[in-house]
Amino acid sequence: MADETENAAGPRSFLTCATEVARLMDVEDVADLAAKPDNPARHLAHAVRKPLLERASLPEELFAPLMAASVYDPDPSFCLWFVEPAVYAFGRRRVAEALLDYLRDGTDAERAGAERAWYWTHAPLRRGRSAAYESGTVRDPALDRLGDIADAWLEASLRVLVETADLQLIWRLARSLPDSRSAYPPALRELLETTIASARVHSDPYIKDWAAAMDRDRS
Numbered sequence: 573m574a575d576e577t578e579n580a581a582g583p584r585s586f587l588t589c590a591t592e593v594a595r596l597m598d599v600e601d602v603a604d605l606a607a608k609p610d611n612p613a614r615h616l617a618h619a620v621r622k623p624l625l626e627r628a629s630l631p632e633e634l635f636a637p638l639m640a641a642s643v644y645d646p647d648p649s650f651c652l653w654f655v656e657p658a659v660y661a662f663g664r665r666r667v668a669e670a671l672l673d674y675l676r677d678g679t680d681a682e683r684a685g686a687e688r689a690w691y692w693t694h695a696p697l698r699r700g701r702s703a704a705y706e707s708g709t710v711r712d713p714a715l716d717r718l719g720d721i722a723d724a725w726l727e728a729s730l731r732v733l734v735e736t737a738d739l740q741l742i743w744r745l746a747r748s749l750p751d752s753r754s755a756y757p758p759a760l761r762e763l764l765e766t767t768i769a770s771a772r773v774h775s776d777p778y779i780k781d782w783a784a785a786m787d788r789d790r791s
Contacts, residue, residue, distance in 0.1 A: 589641035590616035593654070597623050598648050617645070619655050625655035626712065628703040635662055639670040642692075643678070643685035651685075655692040660702035663715030668693045672721060675728045677716050680738035692726065693718075723757050726750075730763055734770040743778050751785040 587606065590613040594602045597620050601696070605615045622689050624630070630638075635658065643652035658667045671693065697716065733745045750756065756764050758781035764786075771783035 579742040584640065584644065585613075586641070586644040586646060587616075587706050589613075589618075589637060589644045592637045593617075593634065593641050594620050596637060599623070613645075614650070617641070619649065621653045621742040624653075625702045626658070626659070628706075630657065630661040630704075631780055635666075635670075639667070639674075642689040643671070643674050643682055645688075648688040648691070652692045652695070656695065657702060657704075658692060659695070659716075660697065663712075664693055664697075664722070665715060665717055665721060668721045668725070669734055672725055672728060675732060677723065680736055680741050683732060683733050683736070684738070684741045687729075687741075687748060690748075723760065727760055727763060728758060730760070730767045734767055734774075739776060739778075742776060746779050746782040749782065751782065752789050753786065763783070 576739070591602060591606050594605065594616045599605070599616070599619045602616070606612050608615050624638075637656045638654050642651045642658070645651035645654060649769060655667060655703075662708055669685040669739060671690050674682045697711075699705055699709070704712060729745050729749055733742060733749070735740060753761075753764065768783050768786050771779045772778055774783075774785075
């Protein structure tokens with residue numbers, strides 16, 4: 573089922589993003605797929621799903637369109653079709669950095685899409701799943717090391733939580749943020765307390781519940 577935040581921002585849409593990926597992957601009949609009356613973007617996504625995993629490497633020009641498609645895909649399950657091949661080909665860290673940029677600087681719709689896609693950056697890599705990671709392949713661990721990026725994601729999530737007026741985005745972030753203080757690095761403790769204080773007096777009960785859970789964790 574598609575996620576609630578299905579609206580796209582500006583002139584870009586899931587269809588335009590999926591069309592661009594399909595074009596760069598030299599998919600046949602792109603125009604015909606894009607003209608289908610029933611969810612053409614999903615037809616295009618399905619057309620590139622297997623080819624993306626079958627290539628041992630992906631061209632640099634495909635990275636940004638893959639990230640855009642993963643963010644604009646309204647379905648929190650199917651956006652994996654774009655995130656997964658990007659992780660195998662370009663590395664978990666680079667994918668996470670791109671999604672972090674969307675969370676920091678994107679529209680609310682893009683931020684919600686980045687949060688949906690972020691979940692899949694943590695999916696385990698499996699040898700043989702992609703031609704970019706076959707048996708016997710030596711993979712640089714630095715490609716997949718999140719570390720400071722994960723902390724930066726927490727920081728951006730806390731800031732967006734109290735800045736945005738988009739309730740759907742607020743609910744998504746409140747569901748995804750840890751409700752234990754120990755899950756946050758020491759460098760974020762001051763920001764965390766400020767965010768909790770703002771959440772306690774927020775007009776939406778969902779974010780108030782998150783603040784209450786954080787307060788219970790301290791007691």
